[in-house]
Amino acid sequence: MAKTVLQVENLTKRYGNVEAIRGVSFEVQEGEVFGLLGPNGAGKTSTIEILEGLRTPDGGRVSVCGLDPQRNPEELKREIGATLQATSLPDKMRVLEALKLFATFYERRRSPEELLKRFGLAEKRNAFYSTLSGGQKQRLALAMALVNDPRVLFFDEPTAGLDPQVRREIYDVIEELRREKKTIVLTTHYIEEAERLCDRVAIVDHGKVIAQGTPRELKQRSGDTTRIEVRLAKPASEATLKGLDGVTDCHALDGAFILHCQRPPQAIVSLVKHLEAEGNELVNLEISTPSLEDVFIELTGRRLRD
Amino acid sequence: MKHFVTLASNRIRLTMRNKIFLFFTLLMPLGLFFLFAGIFAKGEPRMVTYLLGPIISLTVMGSFWGLSANLVMYREQGILRRFRLAPVTAADMLASSIAANYILTMPTVIIEMLLARWLFHVTQTGSLLSLAILVSVATISFAALGLIVASVTNSMQETQVICQIVWFALLFFSGATFPLPMLPRVVQHLAVFLPATYLVIGLQKAMLFGAGPWMLRVEITALAGWAILAFFISTQLFRWEPGEKVSSRGKLWAVATILPFLLLGAWESKYGHIQGQAKSAYQSVTAPEAAPGPPAEPAKRPR
Numbered sequence: 304m305a306k307t308v309l310q311v312e313n314l315t316k317r318y319g320n321v322e323a324i325r326g327v328s329f330e331v332q333e334g335e336v337f338g339l340l341g342p343n344g345a346g347k348t349s350t351i352e353i354l355e356g357l358r359t360p361d362g363g364r365v366s367v368c369g370l371d372p373q374r375n376p377e378e379l380k381r382e383i384g385a386t387l388q389a390t391s392l393p394d395k396m397r398v399l400e401a402l403k404l405f406a407t408f409y410e411r412r413r414s415p416e417e418l419l420k421r422f423g424l425a426e427k428r429n430a431f432y433s434t435l436s437g438g439q440k441q442r443l444a445l446a447m448a449l450v451n452d453p454r455v456l457f458f459d460e461p462t463a464g465l466d467p468q469v470r471r472e473i474y475d476v477i478e479e480l481r482r483e484k485k486t487i488v489l490t491t492h493y494i495e496e497a498e499r500l501c502d503r504v505a506i507v508d509h510g511k512v513i514a515q516g517t518p519r520e521l522k523q524r525s526g527d528t529t530r531i532e533v534r535l536a537k538p539a540s541e542a543t544l545k546g547l548d549g550v551t552d553c554h555a556l557d558g559a560f561i562l563h564c565q566r567p568p569q570a571i572v573s574l575v576k577h578l579e580a581e582g583n584e585l586v587n588l589e590i591s592t593p594s595l596e597d598v599f600i601e602l603t604g605r606r607l608r609d
Numbered sequence: 610m611k612h613f614v615t616l617a618s619n620r621i622r623l624t625m626r627n628k629i630f631l632f633f634t635l636l637m638p639l640g641l642f643f644l645f646a647g648i649f650a651k652g653e654p655r656m657v658t659y660l661l662g663p664i665i666s667l668t669v670m671g672s673f674w675g676l677s678a679n680l681v682m683y684r685e686q687g688i689l690r691r692f693r694l695a696p697v698t699a700a701d702m703l704a705s706s707i708a709a710n711y712i713l714t715m716p717t718v719i720i721e722m723l724l725a726r727w728l729f730h731v732t733q734t735g736s737l738l739s740l741a742i743l744v745s746v747a748t749i750s751f752a753a754l755g756l757i758v759a760s761v762t763n764s765m766q767e768t769q770v771i772c773q774i775v776w777f778a779l780l781f782f783s784g785a786t787f788p789l790p791m792l793p794r795v796v797q798h799l800a801v802f803l804p805a806t807y808l809v810i811g812l813q814k815a816m817l818f819g820a821g822p823w824m825l826r827v828e829i830t831a832l833a834g835w836a837i838l839a840f841f842i843s844t845q846l847f848r849w850e851p852g853e854k855v856s857s858r859g860k861l862w863a864v865a866t867i868l869p870f871l872l873l874g875a876w877e878s879k880y881g882h883i884q885g886q887a888k889s890a891y892q893s894v895t896a897p898e899a900a901p902g903p904p905a906e907p908a909k910r911p912r
Contacts, residue, residue: 391686
């Protein structure tokens with residue numbers, strides 16, 4: 304049985320009149336990659352920054368490596384490593400210099416040289432921070448998070464704002480850490496990231512966890528059906544589409560219809576026949592296997608990225 | 610404060626790479642030096658010695674500007690947040706920047722003293738011990754003042770505005786630009802409330818009359834006490850996050866910064882002799898001509 308390294312119970316946080324976190328609870332086991340998936344403003348960053356001891360919770364209980372971030376911030380800082388959002392380093396700080404400086408703050412540390420090599424920054428060792436590309440800055444941030452050989456890692460939106468190719472580079476790095484059985488908590492609003500990197504995912508919306516489990520478990524909840532998204536030339540009703548042969552469920556979303564079906568070919572045939580009879584036309588059709596996005600849409604009636 | 614030394618040496622290295630900072634810590638003070646010593650004092654050794662008071666004061670006081678801008682920039686860009694994740698305290702961050710500033714400011718003061726000696730033949734520099742003590746406590750206290758300015762402002766623009774106001778007050782109401790006895794009486798009354806006044810006059814007493822540390826105990830204690838208070842206040846006001854606002858308790862603390870010199874000024878206004886001392890220092894360099902014109906004025910003086 305794996306050890307629980309992180310516990311969050313009924314966490315709440317408000318900013319003025321806004322309730323950013325409304326009773327979030329989850330646990331993370333040792334060696335697990337746990338993802339908080341949700342749209343911007345769902346309370347992910349607030350949650351992760353409370354775990355890091357950077358923000359004060361209003362209610363609930365938090366324990367990281369057996370420590371309370373509020374009561375033992377100094378001990379906690381030695382046990383964790385993190386990448387933040389909205390952060391930076393001085394423009395004229397060199398890559399290796401930054402790693403070495405932060406390494407001196409800890410008693411337990413990893414070799415800055417080795418981290419540079421591992422994160423593909425060896426050639427950039429003497430480059431100023433301001434000259435690095437977005438991907439290089441993020442790789443440096445990841446290397447810096449590892450400088451104290453932490454027991455738990457927190458990555459807040461590790462690939463936000465990076466282009467797809469660079470994003471995949473970062474995935475490779477995080478997957479390597481996953482293979483090493485590092486305990487990682489990450490937040491993301493990218494479906495792909497959560498599905499590819501996380502052992503378990505909590506879907507967060509409006510400050511609440513609305514579903515939790517392995518990506519597979521979550522997808523099974525959405526019926527494990529194929530999803531057909533259609534746009535029609537003329538209006539149609541959800542009810543009639545739902546009644547078509549082969550369609551198990553249907554709902555409207557942003558002017559399109561999402562059909563869930565067990566047998567897609569049959570559903571498409573009956574859909575086309577129906578449209579012909581109605582004098583309606585297909586504008587667009589997309590078929591996809593279920594993803595966490597569908598789980599989110601099913602639970603909230605919205606897309607993840609609005 | 611375990612990480613104080615590493616942070617300070619890192620800060621020095623970063624600053625040395627910053628050309629703008631070098632301009633403000635080295636070139637601008639030296640420019641002022643040549644303006645004061647070469648033009649205002651017309652190279653006359655005793656007048657140069659007198660004006661070394663304002664020159665060194667301006668060099669040292671400039672600290673607060675750079676430090677406040679730097680701290681605000683670090684906070685706005687989220688650099689402080691990254692440090693906050695590591696086991697580093699606010700006191701580490703603040704003390705290291707004060708120390709780095711001290712180490713970077715001292716060479717300029719030394720260069721000014723050497724240039725005065727080599728180029729303007731200033732051989733009598735009075736009590737070097739007093740000079741060293743005054744310069745040290747002043748550099749630290751003005752740096753701490755900068756950190757307080759950074760802590761009560763929320764953006765770079767605000768910081769620049771406050772710095773301008775503070776800078777001009779220090780510049781024109783303290784005898785740092787024009788000798789105090791030449792200034793209007795209202796300003797002379799205001800001047801006793803400004804730390805810069807005590808610094809300028811303290812330096813002049815040390816260099817012109819060779820006043821030892823004991824004779825300068827009021828100036829030294831006031832500046833040192835202020836340095837300690839200002840540092841303490843800046844740790845209380847310190848904010849890591851760009852989003853955090855100044856608390857009302859924090860604002861009260863910031864106001865407490867002016868207390869020491871408010872009290873000293875009140876005492877000086879009543880019993881003090883600082884204006885008399887300023888006058889005698891001024892007369893000692895203008896006599897025997899006894900023509901107290903502004904040093905900026907081209908008053909004919911035999912060479």
